[in-house]
Amino acid sequence: MNNLYKLKNIKYRFFSRKYLNNIGLKIFQTAVLLLAAAPFFSFILFLISSFIGSMDRDDGFFKDKYNWPLVIASIFMIVNSCLITSDLIDIPELDVSLVWIGLLNWLPFFWCFWSFQKFLVTKKLRSDTAKLFLIGSFPVLISGFCQYFLGLYGPYRFLNNLIIWYQRPLNENEFGQSAVTGLFNNPNYAGAWLAIIFPICLGFFLKKNKNILFKYSYFLIIIFFIAMIILTTSRSAIIAILLSYFLFLRLNKFKIFSLLITLLLMFGAYKYLLLMNIDIEALSNEFLPTEIYNKFSTFNLSNLSSFPRIDIWSKTLVLISKNIFFGYGAGSFSNVYESLSGLINEYGTFGGIQHTHNIFLELAFNHGIIVSILILYPMISLLIGVSKKLLTYGKKEYFSLIEKAWIISFASFLLIHIFDITYFDGRISLLCWILLAGLRTMAKKEIADHNSL
Numbered sequence: 001m002n003n004l005y006k007l008k009n010i011k012y013r014f015f016s017r018k019y020l021n022n023i024g025l026k027i028f029q030t031a032v033l034l035l036a037a038a039p040f041f042s043f044i045l046f047l048i049s050s051f052i053g054s055m056d057r058d059d060g061f062f063k064d065k066y067n068w069p070l071v072i073a074s075i076f077m078i079v080n081s082c083l084i085t086s087d088l089i090d091i092p093e094l095d096v097s098l099v100w101i102g103l104l105n106w107l108p109f110f111w112c113f114w115s116f117q118k119f120l121v122t123k124k125l126r127s128d129t130a131k132l133f134l135i136g137s138f139p140v141l142i143s144g145f146c147q148y149f150l151g152l153y154g155p156y157r158f159l160n161n162l163i164i165w166y167q168r169p170l171n172e173n174e175f176g177q178s179a180v181t182g183l184f185n186n187p188n189y190a191g192a193w194l195a196i197i198f199p200i201c202l203g204f205f206l207k208k209n210k211n212i213l214f215k216y217s218y219f220l221i222i223i224f225f226i227a228m229i230i231l232t233t234s235r236s237a238i239i240a241i242l243l244s245y246f247l248f249l250r251l252n253k254f255k256i257f258s259l260l261i262t263l264l265l266m267f268g269a270y271k272y273l274l275l276m277n278i279d280i281e282a283l284s285n286e287f288l289p290t291e292i293y294n295k296f297s298t299f300n301l302s303n304l305s306s307f308p309r310i311d312i313w314s315k316t317l318v319l320i321s322k323n324i325f326f327g328y329g330a331g332s333f334s335n336v337y338e339s340l341s342g343l344i345n346e347y348g349t350f351g352g353i354q355h356t357h358n359i360f361l362e363l364a365f366n367h368g369i370i371v372s373i374l375i376l377y378p379m380i381s382l383l384i385g386v387s388k389k390l391l392t393y394g395k396k397e398y399f400s401l402i403e404k405a406w407i408i409s410f411a412s413f414l415l416i417h418i419f420d421i422t423y424f425d426g427r428i429s430l431l432c433w434i435l436l437a438g439l440r441t442m443a444k445k446e447i448a449d450h451n452s453l
Contacts, residue, residue, distance in 0.1 A: 017056050021118070024052030028119040032132040032434070036193060037139035037183065039427050040162045046112065046430060053115035061114050066378040066440060070110040073374035077103055077367050084329045091328050093335040102330020102366065105424055106375070109433045113378075116437040126438050127402045130200045133431070134221070137197050140190060143167055144182035144228045180231040184425070191234025192422035196412050196431060198225050199244040203405025206248065236419040240412040247408045309357050309419065312337070316356045320364050327368040355424075359417035382439040383410055389442070403442060410435040 031045035054061070061067055081099050083089045120126050146152040147167040154167035165183035179187040205218035229237050319328070319336060328336050334354050356362045363372035386407055390399050413432050422428050 020052060020055065024049050025119050025125075027052065028116065029128065029132055032129055033136045035133075035427050035430060036136050037165075038163050042430075043426065049119065050112050050115040053118040054111070057118065059117075061111075064114060064440075066382065067110070067114055069374040069377050070113070073367075073371045074107055074110060076371045076374070077106065080326050080367055080371075081329065083326060089323070089326055089328075091332050091336065094329060094332050096329075098331025099329035105330070105429060109429060112430070113433050113437050113440070116434055117441050120434070120438045120441045122441075123400055123403065126406060126441070127400065129434070129438070130203070130402050130406060133197055134200050134204065137194065137225075139165075140182045140184070140193060141224050141228055144180045144190065144231060145224075147182060148180050148231055179233045180228065182228070182232075186422075186425075187232040188234045188236070188420055189422045189425045189428065191229055191232035191237030192240075192413075192416050192420070192428055193431070194225055194229050194232070195234070195237035195240035195244075195416060196409050196428070196435075198222075198229070198241045199248070199405040199408035199412060200402070201225055202244060202248050203401045207401045234420075236416045239419075240415050243415055244408050244412055247411070248404070312357055313361060316358075316361045316365055320361065320369065323368075324364075325368045325370060327364065327366045327371070330366045333362075333365060355421050357420050359414075359421055359423060362421055379410075379414065379436060382436060382443055383407070383414070386439050386442045387411075399442075406435060406438050406442075410439060 027045050028049035031042045031049060034042040034045070062071075080089075081103060084091060084094070084099050085096050120129060143165055147154075148170065151170075152167060153169040154165050156165040156167065157163070158165075166181050166185045167183065168181050168185075170180070180190065181187045182190045184190040184193070201218065201222045205215070205222055209215050209218075226241065229241055315337060316333075333356060356365055360372055360376060363375055390404060390407060410432075413428075413435065417423060423432065
């Protein structure tokens with residue numbers, strides 16, 4: 001009788017555990033689908049799924065070596081915030097509330113990094129999540145095209161402002177007449193989102209599919225993504241999609257030959273236009289937004305110091321060196337950059353700067369160099385580790401095209417954040433940590449693909 005009771009108890013626990021995990025998975029996947037278009041509801045669903053994802057786990061939070069740097073970083077960040085709040089670190093004109101609010105950009109996501117791994121543990125789960133990210137990006141494309149071609153300007157507000165699609169008027173926004181924002185508040189955010197998802201488009205397109213309709217559909221989606229990224233005029237996003245393309249290329253003779261021929265044809269076309277006395281700038285303006293042409297045409301290696309980012313980075317390094325271990329606190333950069341010692345011409349040439357435009361420098365400036373290293377270590381280490389596996393075991397049975405796309409998507413995230421910071425949009429920060437959680441599950445040798453929730 002006692003054995004029968006134990007058997008029933010085991011069966012009950014097994015089925016209840018499986019049922020709870022399936023609910024958590026559905027909530028997580030719904031949150032992924034809604035992330036771009038309805039972030040408020042997506043955040044709530046992610047919060048619920050993170051609690052479910054942390055329950056009944058064999059791999060405890062402190063058993064994972066990649067969680068420890070994040071825990072230590074959290075302690076440093078909290079101690080640093082306490083020191084700033086108590087005026088032991090004097091920061092000019094600082095709103096102390098921003099220091100504590102800034103922690104929300106990082107601390108909750110350290111937990112999500114671990115809890116979300118439960119819903120990404122197999123190839124199929126990662127592939128399903130990637131597809132949902134792709135489908136969830138359609139509203140970004142639709143809103144952007146409606147904004148640019150139809151002149152449908154927002155902001156559009158739904159459910160008492162719980163959902164806002166910005167779609168700023170093109171001829172009134174501060175980012176240039178051609179800068180499309182779509183449903184995002186800023187064109188760089190829209191460009192970053194699309195550029196990070198772009199490798200997933202390539203992955204599904206290159207994946208073998210007997211249905212020719214799906215094949216052409218994915219090709220059309222790729223064209224839409226490229227067009228919309230160009231319309232955002234985000235240089236870092238354009239560079240990221242070029243990186244995605246080249247990383248997907250397999251280095252065989254035919255592909256290298258094709259690439260060389262393409263470059264020669266482009267060079268030949270350029271020379272032909274010069275010989276025919278055709279105004280290349282006017283021709284470019286016919287096909288490209290004026291703003292993006294201006295951004296790239298003004299680039300000059302001989303005058304790098306005149307570029308805002310070079311000035312910002314150089315001054316940021318000086319400021320970091322003055323407070324290398326503790327940092328100045330989240331939300332302090334604008335004031336410190338412009339008013340430290342009261343000499344804006346010495347510490348900052350360009351006004352209205354809100355952040356360092358580099359995620360490595362941003363973490364070091366806000367929280368100290370130790371925190372920057374501790375947070376970026378899991379990101380870079382996992383990316384390098386999984387990439388090595390991909391190069392060593394690049395067979396389809398070990399890594400699928402979608403997993404390759406997943407790796408490239410996270411590489412695109414890091415590339416974009418070398419030149420800009422779009423992380424502080426909650427949608428992009430969640431996208432970052434979900435991709436990183438997926439990399440962690442790929443790195444675990446002991447997890448087989450036949451395992452399921």
